[in-house]
Amino acid sequence: xxxxxxxxxxxxxxxxxxxxxxxxxxxxxxxxxxxxxxxxxxxxxxxxxxxxxxxxxxxxxxxxxxxxxxxxxxxxxxxxxxxxxxxxxxxxxxxxxxxxxxxxxxxxxxxxxxxxxxxxxxxxxxxxxxxxxxxxxxxxxxxxxxxxxxxxxxxxxxxxxxxxxxxxxxxxxxxxxxxxxxxxxxxxxxxxxxxxxxxxxxxxxxxxxxxxxxxxxxxxxxxxxxxxxxxxxxxxxxxxxxxxxxxx
Numbered sequence: 001x002x003x004x005x006x007x008x009x010x011x012x013x014x015x016x017x018x019x020x021x022x023x024x025x026x027x028x029x030x031x032x033x034x035x036x037x038x039x040x041x042x043x044x045x046x047x048x049x050x051x052x053x054x055x056x057x058x059x060x061x062x063x064x065x066x067x068x069x070x071x072x073x074x075x076x077x078x079x080x081x082x083x084x085x086x087x088x089x090x091x092x093x094x095x096x097x098x099x100x101x102x103x104x105x106x107x108x109x110x111x112x113x114x115x116x117x118x119x120x121x122x123x124x125x126x127x128x129x130x131x132x133x134x135x136x137x138x139x140x141x142x143x144x145x146x147x148x149x150x151x152x153x154x155x156x157x158x159x160x161x162x163x164x165x166x167x168x169x170x171x172x173x174x175x176x177x178x179x180x181x182x183x184x185x186x187x188x189x190x191x192x193x194x195x196x197x198x199x200x201x202x203x204x205x206x207x208x209x210x211x212x213x214x215x216x217x218x219x220x221x222x223x224x225x226x227x228x229x230x231x232x233x234x235x236x237x238x239x240x241x242x243x244x245x246x247x248x
Contacts, residue, residue: 098122098151106140106147106155112163118156124216125181128157129172135193138200139176142207149208150217180214188214 072080098104101121109115109127119125128143130136140157147155160167160175170179170186178190195210196202212219 095151098154101154102156103154104148104151106144106157109156109158110162112158112166115156115158115163115166118154119181119184122154123183124153125179126153126155126211126216127179127181128155129160129163129167129170129175129177129179130157131160131175133175135200136176139178142202142204145204146208146211146217153217178211180211180216182214182216187216 102118103122109118115127118127126143126146128136128139130139143155143157147153158166160172160177166172172179174192176192179186180188180190190196190207190210193200193202196206208217208219211217
């Protein structure tokens with residue numbers, strides 16, 4: 001492709017310049033455009049071929065899965081039904097236990113003793129160390145949304161100034177700070193908004209993805225907040241936080 005481009009430029013300089021440099025400059029522009037069009041077409045073809053290849057692979061995989069299902073007899077289907085029922089029953093029991101522990105809502109814990117009780121009872125905990133300021137209220141709004149979406153994880157907050165032992169032990173300096181806890185151990189922190197764009201207008205999905213990196217929530221690469229049939233809708237909670245000054 002580059003050879004074609006150089007060839008066209010060479011043709012121009014070999015051509016007689018009957019109308020002076022003005023005509024020559026115009027010709028260069030035209031020939032350059034033609035050269036880049038020539039270069040772009042093969043690139044477009046390559047992209048189209050790659051898309052078709054991926055689509056074909058997905059179609060083949062789906063066909064294989066359908067073929068496998070068609071080969072199942074009644075006994076196989078019954079085994080699958082029983083297995084699925086057991087999975088559903090187990091998940092229902094887990095959800096019931098989580099809800100009994102306070103999962104599914106964003107709540108405040110009022111003492112350091114309560115903090116230790118919470119992290120011992122729940123396998124996964126996100127704890128917001130806060131004070132009464134605007135950035136912490138922004139974080140409250142996002143945490144409240146995520147608590148409802150990820151009932152497998154306990155979402156709580158505790159006032160840092162009233163928890164001096166915890167704040168010192170966990171080295172909490174910047175507020176808000178989220179402590180991401182698994183199996184009673186703090187695995188990671190989200191400190192301020194630096195990892196969320198550095199501003200207070202980050203989306204709930206941004207925070208969800210950041211928490212997911214520590215594997216403290218169940219996340220398969222697609223936000224639980226995004227409708228399956230539409231593109232991702234980014235949430236901006238600035239206005240709602242300003243209109244509601246009370247913490248959740």
